[in-house]
Amino acid sequence: MYDAMMAETISITGHGGDRIEAYLARPLGPGPHGGVVVIHHMPGYDAPTKEIVRRFAAHGYAALCPNLYSREAPGASPDDAAATARARGGVPDERLVGDVGGAVEYLRAMPASNGKAATIGYCSGGRQSFLAACSLRLDAAVDCYGAFVVGTPPDGYPLQVRPLAHLIPELSCPLLGLFGNEDKYPSPEQVDELDKGLTAAGKPHEFHRYDGAGHAFFAVDRPSYRPESANDGWARIWDFFGAHLAG
Amino acid sequence: MCTYLTEKITVSGSGKGADGWFTLSDATVYLDHPQHAPAEHTLNIDFLNPARGPSARVAVELTAESARALVLAIESALASAPPGLV
Numbered sequence: 001m002y003d004a005m006m007a008e009t010i011s012i013t014g015h016g017g018d019r020i021e022a023y024l025a026r027p028l029g030p031g032p033h034g035g036v037v038v039i040h041h042m043p044g045y046d047a048p049t050k051e052i053v054r055r056f057a058a059h060g061y062a063a064l065c066p067n068l069y070s071r072e073a074p075g076a077s078p079d080d081a082a083a084t085a086r087a088r089g090g091v092p093d094e095r096l097v098g099d100v101g102g103a104v105e106y107l108r109a110m111p112a113s114n115g116k117a118a119t120i121g122y123c124s125g126g127r128q129s130f131l132a133a134c135s136l137r138l139d140a141a142v143d144c145y146g147a148f149v150v151g152t153p154p155d156g157y158p159l160q161v162r163p164l165a166h167l168i169p170e171l172s173c174p175l176l177g178l179f180g181n182e183d184k185y186p187s188p189e190q191v192d193e194l195d196k197g198l199t200a201a202g203k204p205h206e207f208h209r210y211d212g213a214g215h216a217f218f219a220v221d222r223p224s225y226r227p228e229s230a231n232d233g234w235a236r237i238w239d240f241f242g243a244h245l246a247g
Numbered sequence: 248m249c250t251y252l253t254e255k256i257t258v259s260g261s262g263k264g265a266d267g268w269f270t271l272s273d274a275t276v277y278l279d280h281p282q283h284a285p286a287e288h289t290l291n292i293d294f295l296n297p298a299r300g301p302s303a304r305v306a307v308e309l310t311a312e313s314a315r316a317l318v319l320a321i322e323s324a325l326a327s328a329p330p331g332l333v
Binding site for chain 1: 282
């Protein structure tokens, strides 16, 4: 099987017509390929996130990660950019949808695209993946331990985030949720609430929840990494995308 | 989402970043997941000059124990100064 791939930094059109930086990895075979928008975590558009982007390409998907901090910190290192974005209250929801929408359009317009597109996000990106799936026409979405899809941020919380439960009726595609049972944001109770809300609205979804895992169990460069949970999670992702995004 | 209350203060002084010394104007203090330190959560301090851009930043990520020790050390050093010096 021909397995060559290419990965590179490109520029795409994001919210408001802004040109923003993005990292693209794509198989070099003829396709057709599904497209995955990878939404990076709070610590930013960093090297581990780019590894995830390449992983999707190695599995036959065109994957694109927009740098959500392009505007605050063009050219800055990922950690400095993340600190700047954090100090300004994070990424506004409207802008996130515009940036992810631009990435989706880019992927669907690629010559080898099969016309299908999905989102996956980690940490804050998990919530943003859900938000994108409620705001854009997608074929699949994955929420990896995103907080405040349901539940209200505590007083003094520095980010401009609002719960998204009211958007459940707008969810445009099947949702895969992957959560650690030792996580506090989202807590197991909040995952229960989201699960019930999706079921009540008749929205197709599958949740997998892992004992012994907390927040960020996919993050291979952090002490939160839980290999068993992450390996099972990746297997669930391949199955889910195989059913909804491939071909 | 992995972030908690952020304390923001204005500061006067200098810091040495990747491009050398620069004037500090702000500092933020927050407990969050670190970028680099091998811990689930750390007490993070950013010394900043936003007017000079995102890279004008001196960052530390400390364990809670280290952060408390730092507070005591700073207080101790200030308290030991001769009268009238600070």
